[in-house]
Amino acid sequence: MADAMTDPGPALEPQRVIDDEIATIAKEYEQAGGLAGELETQPRVDYPPYRSSILRHPTKDLHHADPEGIELWAPCFGERDIDPLEADLTIQDGGEPIGERMVVTGRVVDGEGRPIRRQLVEVWQANAGGRYVHKRDQHPAPLDPHFTGVGRCLTDDDGWYRFTTIKPGPYPWRNHHNAWRPAHIHFSLFGTDFTQRMVTQMYFPGDPLFALDPIYQAIVDPRARQRLVATYDHDLTQHEWATGYRWDIVLTGSHRTPLEGDTEADR
Amino acid sequence: MSTATGSTRLTATPGQTVGPFFHYALPYDGDRELVAPGTPGAVLLHGTVRDGDGNGIQDALVEIWQADPSGRVLQRPGSRRRDGHVFTGFGRSSTDRTGRYVFTTLRPGPVDGGLPFFAVTVFARGLLNRLFTRAYLPLEGAAPDALLTAAGERAGTLECVRDEDGLRFDITLQGAGETVFLSYPGHSEA
Numbered sequence: 001m002a003d004a005m006t007d008p009g010p011a012l013e014p015q016r017v018i019d020d021e022i023a024t025i026a027k028e029y030e031q032a033g034g035l036a037g038e039l040e041t042q043p044r045v046d047y048p049p050y051r052s053s054i055l056r057h058p059t060k061d062l063h064h065a066d067p068e069g070i071e072l073w074a075p076c077f078g079e080r081d082i083d084p085l086e087a088d089l090t091i092q093d094g095g096e097p098i099g100e101r102m103v104v105t106g107r108v109v110d111g112e113g114r115p116i117r118r119q120l121v122e123v124w125q126a127n128a129g130g131r132y133v134h135k136r137d138q139h140p141a142p143l144d145p146h147f148t149g150v151g152r153c154l155t156d157d158d159g160w161y162r163f164t165t166i167k168p169g170p171y172p173w174r175n176h177h178n179a180w181r182p183a184h185i186h187f188s189l190f191g192t193d194f195t196q197r198m199v200t201q202m203y204f205p206g207d208p209l210f211a212l213d214p215i216y217q218a219i220v221d222p223r224a225r226q227r228l229v230a231t232y233d234h235d236l237t238q239h240e241w242a243t244g245y246r247w248d249i250v251l252t253g254s255h256r257t258p259l260e261g262d263t264e265a266d267r
Numbered sequence: 268m269s270t271a272t273g274s275t276r277l278t279a280t281p282g283q284t285v286g287p288f289f290h291y292a293l294p295y296d297g298d299r300e301l302v303a304p305g306t307p308g309a310v311l312l313h314g315t316v317r318d319g320d321g322n323g324i325q326d327a328l329v330e331i332w333q334a335d336p337s338g339r340v341l342q343r344p345g346s347r348r349r350d351g352h353v354f355t356g357f358g359r360s361s362t363d364r365t366g367r368y369v370f371t372t373l374r375p376g377p378v379d380g381g382l383p384f385f386a387v388t389v390f391a392r393g394l395l396n397r398l399f400t401r402a403y404l405p406l407e408g409a410a411p412d413a414l415l416t417a418a419g420e421r422a423g424t425l426e427c428v429r430d431e432d433g434l435r436f437d438i439t440l441q442g443a444g445e446t447v448f449l450s451y452p453g454h455s456e457a
Contacts, residue, residue, distance in 0.1 A: 068378070
């Protein structure tokens with residue numbers, strides 16, 4: 001790895017090495033009957049094609065716990081925490097950002113299909129050129145002075161979230177030589193229980209980089225991966241204004257029977 | 268989306284790594300100060316998130332969720348815009364270049380007679396899905412509960428250690444001293 005620090009280009013492995021590893025894992029999954037039963041619905045934390053995961057995943061089995069006490073509840077956010085304007089990423093810096101204006105909206109529900117009401121949704125993303133406003137992003141694509149790529153909102157009483165933003169671009173990273181991430185928006189979600197906390201990424205339909213990306217492919221089952229892909233929805237597209245995408249989110253089932261008034265605190 | 272009826276369960280959306288670029292989105296002013304430093308009863312909860320080589324992880328994010336000192340579970344907004352008075356029970360701390368996170372908070376009380384603990388979530392670049400664990404207050408002679416008993420010789424990874432700064436809870440993602448991480452009913456890990 002010392003070589004990679006001083007002479008990064010040649011030391012990085014080619015895409016085909018990553019492709020072969022992805023294909024081998026996919027084949028093993030298929031041979032084990034995974035596809036038929038959709039045995040895996042979450043990413044593997046041990047997924048070597050994503051090189052940064054190698055030293056950062058637990059090697060021991062997760063320990064089963066029955067949620068108790070504080071774990072049966074989630075943090076509560078309210079209207080004093082979030083300004084409604086934070087849901088529009090195109091109006092944050094006094095000018096119009098460059099790129100394809102889009103709306104992304106959907107429902108957040110629990111495993112029983114019940115809406116997650118009045119709960120915090122946080123998003124962050126690259127700009128249209130594939131550049132993050134982050135000091136560690138060295139991709140030589142332009143920053144956009146009118147776009148930070150950060151947004152927040154509270155879901156409504158039916159679990160709906162809605163953001164107006166710019167479609168992010170794909171960007172290069174250093175997992176291997178000529179590695180590119182498919183365009184995505186990061187989502188951070190809370191439920192009604194602590195155990196439902198999750199962070200994920202939303203992708204766009206038909207991205208040619210899907211097959212090459214070890215983060216996306218770490219969800220080994222194709223049907224499970226597909227749950228991260230938004231749907232283009234022409235009914236959400238706004239005349240002469242913005243394209244529209246729909247993406248629904250299902251959190252794990254809650255363990256506590258919701259009480260009337262649980263979500264009333266900050267209306 | 269189909270609506271579940273009866274015992275039908277929808278399959279949960281998969282998680283993904285928090286990635287390297289969350290620092291301008293998730294941290295916020297006051298995120299790690301559940302109470303202002305100097306508040307009576309304030310305690311420092313801190314620790315280092317380490318990888319399988321024992322190195323600190325400088326791009327991890329730790330969240331805690333806890334009861335108040337009397338064991339009450341709070342449902343009060345204000346965690347993102349703290350007013351300096353309301354204790355909400357939620358905190359978030361990114362790690363520094365050594366992998367250290369830090370919270371200023373109050374000691375949680377026991378909820379429903381259980382042992383007091385901080386519920387902890389860990390995110391990091393390179394970590395493909397979030398991890399859950401518990402940081403129990405030092406037992407100080409109390410009998411271990413079902414989880415600590417089941418964790419056996421690894422139970423120590425679930426307990427805060429009292430040190431000169433306050434309470435230390437190190438999080439080891441892999442290898443020697445690997446923290447006990449939790450799955451809950453309804454979770455399907457890969």
